[in-house]
Amino acid sequence: MIDKKIVTDPGSATVLRRAKDMLGYSIVATDGEVGSVSDLVIDDARCKLRYVVIDTDDGQSGRRVLLAPSWISSVQPEQRTVMVSLDKRRVQGFPPYEPSLSEHERAVGKFF
Numbered sequence: 001m002i003d004k005k006i007v008t009d010p011g012s013a014t015v016l017r018r019a020k021d022m023l024g025y026s027i028v029a030t031d032g033e034v035g036s037v038s039d040l041v042i043d044d045a046r047c048k049l050r051y052v053v054i055d056t057d058d059g060q061s062g063r064r065v066l067l068a069p070s071w072i073s074s075v076q077p078e079q080r081t082v083m084v085s086l087d088k089r090r091v092q093g094f095p096p097y098e099p100s101l102s103e104h105e106r107a108v109g110k111f112f
Contacts, residue, residue, distance in 0.1 A: 019040050022082070023037055024036055027052075027082050028083050029084055029091055032088055037082065038054060038055045052069070053067075054066075071084045071085055073085045
């Protein structure tokens with residue numbers, strides 16, 4: 001899965017990237033760094049990014065949350081950063097990511 005190429009569509013620019021190249025990128029919210037990319041959830045049928053899994057920098061070791069591509073404002077490969085259009089408090093308030101994606105998606109849907 002990580003060796004696939006994915007399409008990210010922040011704004012109107014569609015960009016093809018190697019998925020594994022984004023692992024470790026810093027996640028920068030509107031008010032500062034909030035974590036890093038630890039994994040990606042990819043729609044295999046469409047080779048499209050569904051979620052970015054991030055390790056948050058909120059003091060809870062190992063806490064991971066899902067970030068929807070629609071919240072990505074830009075990806076800056078040169079700086080190894082993903083800029084998001086949310087503040088740190090909002091990202092850190094997301095429900096923790098659980099490997100059972102279907103259950104997690106229902107929980108996220110109820111959260112928003």
